[in-house]
Amino acid sequence: MNLNQINLKQFxxxxxxxxxxxxxxxxxxxxxxxxxxxxxxTYVIVMFTTMFVVKLNKQIEIDFTKTLLISLITFIIMSxxxxxxxxxxxxxxRVTPIWHHTWRFLAVFVFALxxxxxxxxxxxxxxxxxxxxx
Numbered sequence: 001m002n003l004n005q006i007n008l009k010q011f012x013x014x015x016x017x018x019x020x021x022x023x024x025x026x027x028x029x030x031x032x033x034x035x036x037x038x039x040x041x042t043y044v045i046v047m048f049t050t051m052f053v054v055k056l057n058k059q060i061e062i063d064f065t066k067t068l069l070i071s072l073i074t075f076i077i078m079s080x081x082x083x084x085x086x087x088x089x090x091x092x093x094r095v096t097p098i099w100h101h102t103w104r105f106l107a108v109f110v111f112a113l114x115x116x117x118x119x120x121x122x123x124x125x126x127x128x129x130x131x132x133x134x
Contacts, residue, residue: 011054011070018053019074022046023081043075047119050074055123067120075112083108 025046029038054070055062083104087094 015073018050019077022078026082027085047071064120064124067123068116071116071119072112079108
């Protein structure tokens, strides 16, 4: 397989584990007094950690598309772990209409896409005229 092709089997177990662990950390940060800032910091730390773990694997050449996909999946897994914890364990008797869930899932996807694009720009391969000649 070409190094530029995306193969989910190579990095999905790492992304799934980091997303689940990050979701647990995200649940833990909601009990802190400064909730919003700590949750953003948790997202940043877990997404960077996931990218560095995948990059250390050395079977995958990291570029913008792979970074976008990896961090998008990690962000969504973390958010859904947190969302299901709040929805089913903290407030089990609350009835939420289905369109509320739809809007929340859409909002999570949009936030994940934006943050993953920013992270993708950070890990983007930069080519200069010197490296193009080599």
